[in-house]
Amino acid sequence: MGLCADCLHARRVESQRGSTFCLCGRSADDPTYSRYPPLPVLRCSGYVPRQRIVSLLASGTEIACALGGGDALVGRSHECDNPEWVRELPCCTSPTFDITLSSGEIDREVRRRLKAGEPLYDVDLALVNELRPGLLITQTQCAVCAVTPDDVARAAGSVVVDQVVALSAGSLAGIHEGVRSVGRALGRPEAAKLLIADMERELDWIANRVRDRFAPRVVLLEWTDPLFSTGNWGPELVAAAGGRSLLSEAGQYSAAVSWGQVVEADPDYLVVAPCGFGLERTRREASVLEALPGWSETRAVRLGHVALADGNRYFNRSGTTIPETVRILAEILHPDCFEPTWRGRAWCAYRTQA
Numbered sequence: 001m002g003l004c005a006d007c008l009h010a011r012r013v014e015s016q017r018g019s020t021f022c023l024c025g026r027s028a029d030d031p032t033y034s035r036y037p038p039l040p041v042l043r044c045s046g047y048v049p050r051q052r053i054v055s056l057l058a059s060g061t062e063i064a065c066a067l068g069g070g071d072a073l074v075g076r077s078h079e080c081d082n083p084e085w086v087r088e089l090p091c092c093t094s095p096t097f098d099i100t101l102s103s104g105e106i107d108r109e110v111r112r113r114l115k116a117g118e119p120l121y122d123v124d125l126a127l128v129n130e131l132r133p134g135l136l137i138t139q140t141q142c143a144v145c146a147v148t149p150d151d152v153a154r155a156a157g158s159v160v161v162d163q164v165v166a167l168s169a170g171s172l173a174g175i176h177e178g179v180r181s182v183g184r185a186l187g188r189p190e191a192a193k194l195l196i197a198d199m200e201r202e203l204d205w206i207a208n209r210v211r212d213r214f215a216p217r218v219v220l221l222e223w224t225d226p227l228f229s230t231g232n233w234g235p236e237l238v239a240a241a242g243g244r245s246l247l248s249e250a251g252q253y254s255a256a257v258s259w260g261q262v263v264e265a266d267p268d269y270l271v272v273a274p275c276g277f278g279l280e281r282t283r284r285e286a287s288v289l290e291a292l293p294g295w296s297e298t299r300a301v302r303l304g305h306v307a308l309a310d311g312n313r314y315f316n317r318s319g320t321t322i323p324e325t326v327r328i329l330a331e332i333l334h335p336d337c338f339e340p341t342w343r344g345r346a347w348c349a350y351r352t353q354a
Ligand code: SF4
Pocket: 003, 004, 007, 008, 009, 010, 011, 022, 023, 024, 025, 026, 033, 037, 041, 044, 045, 046, 047, 048
């Protein structure tokens, strides 16, 4: 395609016979440009290089796409899965160990690697450089959950990039700041403002519906072996959904808790949403929970108030799915007030598994 391959004005179109053409956007209001220029175009005064983004963070990818920067994405991490089409982009990272292990085995391997200074992720810098990004999105909030700038620095070779945006959300305000950071990097600050306003409006709508209702006490878990209660933005989401979070503080890192602490806290609801696990994988954690002493006697289990959820997409990701997460929590905590729109897709009740 020559210059059209990465021109801001180009749109790739495919004929029914499978041939690829370039539709030149400039042709719409300037007749000197052909609608379908003969390829390859080697010289063109209208050529404007498109921004090229490699996002090594699932939430960064979501945010970039929500702000209208999806066309500029040229590479992603192995965790980037939303919107669905980004899976077709070249994948620049992979975990360095088997993530299909049990949650206990994963925890032990992560701790061993962190102690030994071994990476949790491989970054294919040759591929990143081949993709020629002007903007690289990564994160500094958690050394375990996703690729950090250190992982990039540790990879063999060096990355050539104009700008690195490292998100570090630890709260709702931090998530909004991440949206603003990506918006600035994309040159779309107004789109960032609108996206934040949309997210806030959705949370306000839910908060208004639950305002005068009894706020059940909730333990939200982000790992099962060992148990970790969800910190960061988790308690704020529980509060927005009309609950009261136990064993964690808003804006603080997620922390290990003992089963004894959970039993003593005696929550009305237990929501299990492990980091990196989708709903199917979370369902398999039920056996880990059932092995805990006195599991069946806890209030949440007796009341049928244990929910298993997609932690990967909705609970441990600081991106655009936050309003859906609050809606999911509201469905769990106030089933008489919200239709179970996300039940079966993003969460299920323990035992009924539906
Ligand atoms: S402006 Fe030039 S380089 Fe860009 S799409 Fe049109 S013909 Fe191709």
